[in-house]
Amino acid sequence: MSGSGTGVNIDIFHKLKREARRCSPLIGLAVFYLAVTYLREARYLKAYYIQVLMFGLINCMVTMGLNLINGVTGQFSIGQAGFVAVGAYSSAAVTTLLFRFNALPSIVRPLVFLLSILVAGIAAGVFGYLIGRPSLRVKGDYLAIVTLGFGEIIRAIIRLIPQVGGPRGFSGIPRYVNLAWILIFFALTIWFLRNYIYSAYGRACISCREDDLAAETMGINTTTYKVQAFIIGAVTAGVAGALLAHLLGYLHPDQFSYIRSTDFLVYLYAGGAGTISGAVVGAMALTIVPEMLRFLSGWRLVIYGLVLVLMMLYRPHGISNGKEFSFLVPRLAPKKTEEVQEG
């Protein structure tokens, strides 16, 4: 009788530990937000730093999406900036052209903004599907080129649409986004991608990366998973684009050139491809470090290039070295509690 009593205690203890692990990233983000807000109020942090932080978080989101396509599913996409462009422009079109955002009562604004993010996600997802589809026909380097081409075509199309400013750029977008919005979507992205990658779907995606043919022999419809990865990656980038548009207040097609796409690629591989932590750390580090090196002016890009080469030569698995940081992506132990109950 007394044995069952301790069993219940262990049970509760495990449950609590598990829950704490599960929630640790959320608690961490909340604490982070409060700390940043406090420091800003106390004038320790300049608005500029927070701006950099927000760009960093947006870059993280895009890179996490790219990680699903490149790192997890093993496809090679170098057109991620195109998806960001689709998201940014479509959401900006919703808030600026469809609704006159600044004329709306402030209660409706979050709803309209969420709607615009939804539109951005859907639009980017559609493009992700369009680009993911050909990946059935082309592989490897050729796929890379197709994605590059699609990214550039998206940019060329934007230039042809006068309603969104064409080659002059799209101005007058409400600057509605703040740190809280970005953190919410950042958390949602991590949560969703973490659960996706650790699910059966994610395993299937990894099997596509490891060996296409073997995966197919095991009865995995590789096509479905590749397209799925492209769509999810694109939606993530699209949502990040929507946030970016409402952070900057101005968009220009040249912001989304293939040079920008290679930036995301570099974030991912410098951080460590295949892991969410790698994507986050890489994007964050490579957004903040160049800002810190601003006093070096142009030399920082020289150093950036050099560091990238040296990194690939001497630390090929990136900063995270192929491991997940458990504070970002909790590794949940198998449900011990249930075993105890059964026993």
Next chain:
Amino acid sequence: MEHFIQLLIFGVQLGVIYALIAMGYTMVYGIIRLINFAHGDLVMIGAFTAYFVARIPGFGFIPVMVAAMIVPAVISVVIERLAYRPLRNRPRLSVLITAIGVSIFLENLPRMIPVIGPNYRPFPQLIAFREFRLYGSAVVNTIQITNIAASLILLTLLIGIVRFTKTGRAMRAVSFNKEAAALMGIDVNRVIALTFFVGAALAGAGGVLYSLTYPMIDVLMGVWLGTKAFVAAVLGGIGSIPGAVLGGLLMGIVEVFATAFNSELGYGAGFIILILVLLFRPEGLMGRPTIEKV
């Protein structure tokens, strides 16, 4: 009709330059399966070498051209030795990222060197400008003739080397099967270095010819030129030398015609064709399809 011929001349003039640059992409890809992102920047280095060498009195078109071919070629060999060779047996993606790093480095280092700097510079006129009436109002000028003639000579030379010399045979052998080539006594490292040398020399020449036509050069000129040439290489079938020529010409002509139709369209037109080709013939126009072996 006159308009058509005039546009065709512009297209071919641009196309041969794309073909020259595409050649480097296709050769490097053919031999070590690497998309050399830094290749476009070698075009820029060629153009800047020409810019400085042309200031030396007594240096005409040909010495300038030779210098502009040798400098990027040597730089390219150094890059291959330091950055790519140590990674040869690693996953191809890491080499690709390295290439991006090299490209960022090559674009930004000259920006910081005071004598080069980030500004646009007027390219010297190396060829006396004259126009010849061709058909109706269609004209052809000396620069266009030089471009086309020089490119054709260089391309023929290259194809000759690859087809008929011992070195060329070694190149083809290495691109076919590196291990077997090494067993046959071919110095694989030397052949790869040579490939980088030749490809970069052509890129340098392409840089000079392009700058003759559009006489404003800056450190970022190689980025778009490189990307378009790369697309041309893929269009023709990357790894295939005649394919690079065909792809380059096609790309140049399409771009000129599309730009004449709508100035914003010219930019995306090449990519649209590229994607259509890749969707229906993924190996490019003249590439050989790869068979997946189990």
